[in-house]
Amino acid sequence: MSVKIRLTRGGAKKRPFYHIIVTDSRNARDGRNIERLGYYNPVASGNDKRFELDVARVQHWVSHGAQLSDKVASIYKEAAKSAA
Secondary structure, eight states: OOEEEEEEEEEETTEEEEEEEEEETTSOTTSOOSEEEEEEOTTOOTTOOSEEEOHHHHHHHHHTTOEEOHHHHHHHHHHHHHHO
16 A cells, blocks of 8 residues: 555635645545645735644654655655754
8 A cells, every 4th residue: 555645625716725644645635534644724824824734743654654745745844844
């Protein structure tokens, strides 16, 4: 089984909001997921948080062979830098 950590889309038209999830790579983008690790809000403004990510759980899944998508990898890098 190939496990991926990727984004799933939510939110309204022209106002995207993404959840960062762990899923089987064969599932649809907005389909079944194993675990929700955080969120990403690309249109955050003001005091809204742009993203939130459980870094420890991402490390757990990566140690068990999960692959990060390109965007999640950049969010993870930024989250790890801000947590340190």
